[in-house]
Amino acid sequence: MGETGVVFVGCAYTGSVASSPATVSVLRFGVFELDLQQQELRRGGVLIKLTPQQFRVLRLLAERGDQVCTREQIQREVWGGEVFVDFDRGLNVCIAAIRAALNDNSEAPRFIQTLPRQGYRFVTPVEQVTTSNAPVLPVSRRTAKRGKTAVIAIGAAIVIAALAAANYLFPHPAKRLVVLPFDDLSGGAESAPVAAGMTDELTTQLGAAAPGRLAVIGRTSAARYAAGRAAMADLAADYVIEGSLRSEGGEMRISVRLLEARGQTQIWNHTYSSSGSGRLQLQQSVASNVTSAVTSTLFSRQTQLPPYQADGQAAEAYWNGRYLDRRDPVLAVQWFEEAARRDSRFAAPRAALAELWLTQALTGSNPADFFAKARLVAQEAIKIDEGNAEAHATLGAICFWNDWNRSEARRQFERALELNASLARAHHDYGFLLIETGAANSGIDELRLGLALDPISPRVNIDAGWVFLQARRYDDAVRYATRALQLEPRLEEARLCIARAELYRGRGSIEELKKLRASVNPYYRAMGAAISGEKSGALAALDEAMATHNIMLVMMGTEPAFDSMRSDSHFRELQRKVGMKD
DSSP states (O other): OOEEEEEOTTSSOEEEEEOOSOOEEEEEETTEEEETTTTEEEETTEEEOOOHHHHHHHHHHHHTTTSEEEHHHHIIIIITTOOOTTHHHHHHHHHHHHHHHHTOOSSSOSSEEEETTTEEEEOSOOEEEESSSSOOEEOOSSOEETTEEOOOOTTHHHHHHHHHHHHHHOSSOOEEEEEOOOEESSOOTTTHHHHHHHHHHHHHHHHTTSTTTEEEOOHHHHTTOOOHHHHHHHTTOSEEEEEEEEEETTEEEEEEEEEETTTTEEEEEEEEEEETTOHHHHHHHHHHHHHHHHHHHHSSOOOOOOOOOOOHHHHHHHHHHHHHTTTOHHHHHHHHHHHHHHOTTOOHHHHHHHHHHHHHHHHSSOHHHHHHHHHHHHHHHHHHOTTOHHHHHHHHHHHHHTSOOHHHHHHHHHHHHHHOTTOHHHHHHHHHHHHHTTOHHHHHHHHHHHHHHSTTOHHHHHHHHHHHHHTTOHHHHHHHHHHHHHHOTTOHHHHHHHHHHHHHTTOOOHHHHHHHHTOSSHHHHHHHHHHTTOHHHHHHHHHHHHHTTOGGGGGTTTOGGGGGGTTOHHHHHHHHHHTOOO
């Protein structure tokens, strides 16, 4: 007794730390900090005004983590015995004010979720910062078990684990840099895509600027931060690029600065401006100039070809698509197609289209058409610009999942990573290939590199769960799928991965097995039948999957559900047709 069990999931350290008299002084969530001593809320160091009651309600919700706080509990713990005639209306106003301070939305909450007829729940991971030198611990989220507190650090622990893997794999670790979302100080709809585009363009150009020497954090993880100090800590960045954009009176000004992490000191800055219609050209030239300045500051001067200067209208259409690709993919496709139509020498919109079509092929009901579309535009992008890493990565995924062509997939993935070693999705897609071809350890190493580059991406973490599942590392599969679920609570795929891992460990529910056996997907039905010991049913379902060129067949050689069937001649013949090793 007298000790608290602390589990840093995925980290090198797992064990106990002695209890100390240290007290929690700060609650940190996203880009916000709640200073418990000063009773202040800050965003990136900037004070945000709250009334004392608003502060106490926010503190109560944050301290409770993922637990539901009923309206009665809030009244008792915040208002106490205070006489308050219309408590319900007062609490509603209080919650609305807190949401406004956090820029939260009750319809799509990032922080405070309303549970009708129950109360409220804080849905974002919270870290506790103590006044002593004790470790920074996050608020536990559904992890307390029978007297032992298991604390899952969703942000920092993921980064620590990923960095440990990256430092092991690289004898001379690269400098880590994150490009934070540019602030749109104009606040207009017209300038928002330009501000978002600056982040993407800089991330892409810097990722390719110094392979092996500069590791650029993926945009999914970077997008969760808007303050340099938080990003430096949570993403373990050595350097941070911050920027802002203001459009006024026909003139656009873009300010950029490079910060060093340890001293939080500025080591370079510049402001660029342009008037008239050249705002997209300004964006491209700014990214090129910043990349050159940053690499010159951090390393010896880089020799790099300037990026292609696209037609102005084509560039504007492309950046509109980039702004929308995760908000409205259908509309993004229209903008990318417009950009490609306007400039036949512009590779970027074709590469972006290829990635969107690939996603549809992997998740939709008609993969053949989408694979064909993705292949066509990826090949067009490479023909225009052989150095487009994103197009090579997409073509590698097509060769793997659709063509079952391992050698060509490997060539495309390796070319993508040669061009841009910071392309996280290429690392984890390559990891799938290596796992499937029997090189499990190498595949896991690639996966960990991807995690190090985009550690707070739900997509990267759930892919890690599936890779570990195929490698029969079920504890790790559950761990990473759980992280993905905590980062994106609506990610049903993460729940599926966890359920599958539990099934293979012999702890799964009969309901999960029934779902597999009743699936409209013949590959999943084959899995359910194989787990149930019905070999003939499993083989019949696999034959059906083969007849429809089911993309999941590429994983049958490593799928744990089929372990009992590996000596069957029919099964081995199916493996041969897919091109898998016996």
